[in-house]
Amino acid sequence: MMNANLPLLNKLSPDSLYEDENYVRSGGNYTRTYCAVEFETVISQDHIQHLNEISENVSVTQYLKEYDREMALKQISLSNKQNRNKVTSRFVTDDIKERAKAEIKDNEMLLRNLSIKNERMFYFQLLIHIVASSKEELDSLSQLVRSKAGSICKLVYPRLRGKEAFDSFLPFVNNKVYDLTYRPMTSEAVSYFFPFHENEIYHENGLIYGTNISTGNIVKVEDRFLVNKHMFILGISGSGKSTFTITYMLRKYMKNERIIAIDPKGEYGQLFEKLGGEWIKFKLDGDTIINPFDIPVVSAQADDEGNTVETNALYDKISTLIIMFKLMYRNMTDLKEDVLSEILLDLYASPDFGPVSITPKTDIKKLKPTDMPTMLDLYNFLSDLKNKDRKRYDILEEFHQTLSAYAKGIYQNIFNGHTNVDTKSNLVVYDIKPIAKIEKVKRVAYFNILASQRYEIINGDGKDTNLVVDESHNLADPNVVVAMEYLFEMMKVLRGFNCAIVCATQSLADFLSAKTQHRNYGEAVILQSVQQLYLRMKSQEVKMVNEHMNLNLSEDEMSFLTVKEGLKESDSGKGFFYVGSSKVKMEVFLTDIEEELWFKKNYKVLEQ
Structure with a gap:
């Protein structure tokens, strides 16, 4: 033994x-x-x-x-007496006198604390x-x-x-x-010499996000108990945003929650499909359509207090269409917007464009997707207006020309037609990588998908849902601030429908560009997110984040968050994770199966 x-x-x-x-x-x-x-x-x-x-x-x-307290008081009093003698002595140098004055001041504070506190x-x-x-x-x-x-x-x-x-x-x-x-x-x-880790983030029955680098403990979050479930993720390309996002989505999916992802980089589709989900691609020569003119059965907005208020579905749809058309046509003035709003009402009500007339009093529950007008219907409606109402047409002539590409031109296979996608799966990815290089089209498609998902979730079954808005700076347009405002308002509304909106971006500067004189809506989106993950960035970006988001990072913490040149691989997946005011230094990790699926694309492990 x-x-x-x-x-x-x-x-x-x-x-x-x-x-x-x-x-x-x-x-x-x-x-x-x-x-x-x-x-x-x-x-x-x-x-x-x-x-x-x-x-x-x-x-x-x-x-x-x-x-002994009494002994301490005597010692401090004696020290003060000695220091006063130094201050008045002509044999003591000036620097010693100044040091003695400082010690007297410190001792007096200590005496007050010992006597009063x-x-x-x-x-x-x-x-x-x-x-x-x-x-x-x-x-x-x-x-x-x-x-x-x-x-x-x-x-x-x-x-x-x-x-x-x-x-x-x-x-x-x-x-x-x-x-x-x-x-x-x-x-x-x-x-001060007992620095307990007060900000350990560990919720019983929560989802594992990573490990606390400082303590080695697991970081677990149960977002059902938070003020909202929303999250903001920031980090440069290669910092581990996508890796964290895929682990988040897979683990949420394993907990039987619905996952919907907008994927501008085409990273998630194949894996989602292998897991039995829906991989919805948008291509110039494709046939996947989400009709921007679809009207939801129920529509809602958030009031000033953040409460959800039901609104008229047709009016809400027209205001959403106006935002999309602003992204499509950058020269939209207030006058053009007002005229276009009237025309959209006329289009929905017209019996000549669509099988039914739709007004603000129409029972939307009785309508089918094929009852809705399309992009081509709007284009043709404006063509007719040229002869019937020249004054209104002249205001929208340029917009009409722009609309042509989306209604019957090169972009028609993305925007024109009735909705033909099935989103009943618990795992859905909208892949817009094939159009990612066409900046203006990508932005319009991105917004159209986002708006459709807002209506889907509001009219859904209330199931726990996670809407991942990857590369969300695509919505940030300083000329069309309302697009980011729409996302902000959407976050307020959908928190009442068991929905987490996860916004990920690699560019804080772009994200914060959507602002008016009175409000920065990019910043508002970030502040609306109770959970925030800041992965490693370049030094100038770290400084910007620290200053603009008031993180109050120390020099050492800023150094930790700064990516070292040539060391991206070892830096990947490390950063600061916040839940409210709690902060931990976190490293993302993958399970063995997640690593096989994500890094090695070995889908055979799903058959085991």
Whole structure:
């Protein structure tokens, strides 16, 4: 039995100890125990936390002993008396006098705290113990520790008392180098040296998002208990946005939630199809249509308090069409918008365009998709207007010409016709990569899909739904701010329908470009998202994010968030994750099956 436990016993009680002037060798390990002898006047708790997180080979030991309060008051009073003598002495240099004045000020504050706030005083001692498998590793770790500790205290290695320092680190509560390390501190000052991780994000029964880099714990989120389920993801290309997004979608899908993704880069379609989902592609020569003129049975908006209010479906549809046409035709003025709104009402009501006349009083439940007008119907309606109402037509003549490409020209196979897609699956991806290089068409298609999904969710069964709006900066147009405003308003409405909207982008500057004199709607979308993930970026983007989003990141945190040139692969999937005010340093990870599906495209694992 003794032989079986020998490896463990050797670790607990090594067979030999050797003391050198620069280290203590314990068995096969090299150790060094530093003493903190001087502390900075102003200390950041973040720096103390970083010191605790350097390495598993670095341990921090603290000794506390309560200091008699009356004795402390006497010592402080005596110190003040001595410092006043220095201030008035003609034999003391000016710099010593200034230091004495500063100490008097600090002591008076300490006296107030001890007398009025009933603070307690402690003798505080700090030891930092380093263990390494070689002398070289010990020296390297020692240099790192001294560097990190520099903003907190001065470290010394007691060369002639190295063994005593080593003994003081052991869990026997016996500090043999007490005389080198003690420092009187108030209870408030001492508390700074216990940097607990208050912002651990771990919700019971939640979804696993990644690991907390600082503690190694799992990051789990149960978004049903949050104010809303929305999320914002930011990071440069290659930072791990898509990897996080796919893990989020797959894990949500495994929990029987509905997943709908708008995919401008064509990344998710094949996997969704292999999982039994719908891969809906939009191509110039395709036949997939979502009719922009479809009217929902129920339509809703959010009031100023964020409450959902039902609205007239036809009026709501026309206001949505106007936004889409603004993206299509950039020269839309207020006059043209007003005239076009009238014409759209006339188009829906006309018996000559479509099998039924649709008015604000029509019972939409009785209509079929084929009862709706199409893009070509609007084009032909405007053509007729040329002869019937020249004054109104002249206002929209340029728009009519632009509309031609979408109604009967090169883009007709995307926008003209009745809806023919099936979105009853719990896993649906809208792939617009084939038109991604045609910027204006991509933006219109993107908005059309987004608007259709808003109506689908409002009129759905209330099932938990996740709408992933990838590359969402496509909606940000400084000339058509209402598109981003639409997304913002949509987030307010759909939170009442068990829907999470996940916006991902690689460009904060583009995302924030949709603004008026009174409001930045890109920023409003971000602030509407309770969950926010900031993955690694270039240094100038980190500065912009920190300043514009008021993240208050420290220099070390900004450095962590900055991608190192040529190290994208090792940097990928790391960043800061927020849930409300809670923040953790997180790394995304994939399960073995997720890695096979996502990185290796090995879909055979689904057959096992």
